[in-house]
Amino acid sequence: MAAATWFYSSPPSLALIHCLRRRPTIYPSILRYLHNFTATKPSNLSSRLYKPPGQAVYAQARRSFSSKVKEDGVASMADLQFEAPLKIVEYPDPILRAKNKRINTFDDNLKKLVDEMFDVMYRTDGIGLSAPQVGKNVHLMVFNPVGERGEGEEIVLVNPKVNRYSRKIVPYNEGCLSFPGIYADVDRPDAVKIDAQDITGQRFEFNLTGLPARVFQHEFDHLQGILFFDRMTDEVLESIRAELQALEKKYEDRTGLQSPEKIDARRRRKTAVGFGKS
Template sequence: MLRARNKRINTFDENLKRLVQEMFDVMYKTDGIGLSAPQVGINVHLMVFNPAGERGEGEEIVLVNPVLYKASKKTLFYDEGCLSFPGIYADVERPASVKIDARDITGAKFKVSLSGLPARVFQHEFDHLKGVLFIDRMTDDVLESIQSQLQDLEKKYESRTGLPTPESVSNNQKRKAAVGFSQR
């Protein structure tokens, strides 16, 4: 699901509002600060986030069909985690600020500029909409430092599902070569 192609949203109705609320509920219950629709098994261009990570604090942001149209040349490393990779945290390099076009939950178009933690959260979730995972953005040294944790997660998946892991960390190097700070 995390590598699948995601579709644009064209219908802005009660179902979308319900999905957004459910995504915020999942995000808060799992102590997250951002969540994309593919992470809950729905392959559409939708993300929710709140850098404060607490319901009632900070600002809840909903972005439908977001488009990144500008990223700063300045980049920063920051220790990131991902709800799809529980308990794994590592440094990821990302642009310090971004400019975005998106739609809100009613379908209205808007532009927003983000910097700091909100920019990072947006980029992490935006990557999910493009089938890119945070491990794809890690340097070889950082990836190597968490390899045993990733392998443990793969084993846990296999034992719980009885299925082989859909993607092995040992194959990740091939994917990394194709990942850049794409705006599309």
């Protein structure tokens, strides 16, 4: 698998994309985002920087606005072991809020986990997937902005970090595999400068803009225990409140346990969801 290939010879085909899930509709704004993703293929996985088109202004990420990274040590071999097929973890399963561990072992087991995550992503019509969403609390994500096996580029990021976010904030209608059938607007920075490791452990640094930047941020939030509705305005959240309550009831009916979180409690608490350095 080409774990960290950042080259598009031409804009991807008119994919059936809806952020983090695919829908049978073509959105013109998506095509604009994909045209903006023009990073070039590196000759090696060094810490080269790739500048997106235009003059995106980056704001240095500030700790005062950051969401605390829920990270707890280094992943053991047991943390990376799994039995196929993996299944999507749905809200409000506590796995989605649990602390996630850094990966220090880059072996065949990690490659098998990555392959399985791509299989799950394609099978569920996704374009991005984080390890917590399949029950593995480690810092790992995969995505393909085209969302079709054999098309676009399969991107693997291990232990990703955000160095900077752009000042330009844009809204977009997002979905999430852990929230089946739910879509709502989320505001996010239009560009990010990040560094990460590839599947061999080699570290590199690069820029993402448009749709790839949004997919990355959505999955990066998962690695911090942040869910996409945490970033919604109260007005937008109200439009999907009943659907979230239905998922909470589904969890209770399936497990016989009380839901570990209630969307109604959001009215009584504030969640730190600022964009900041992690």
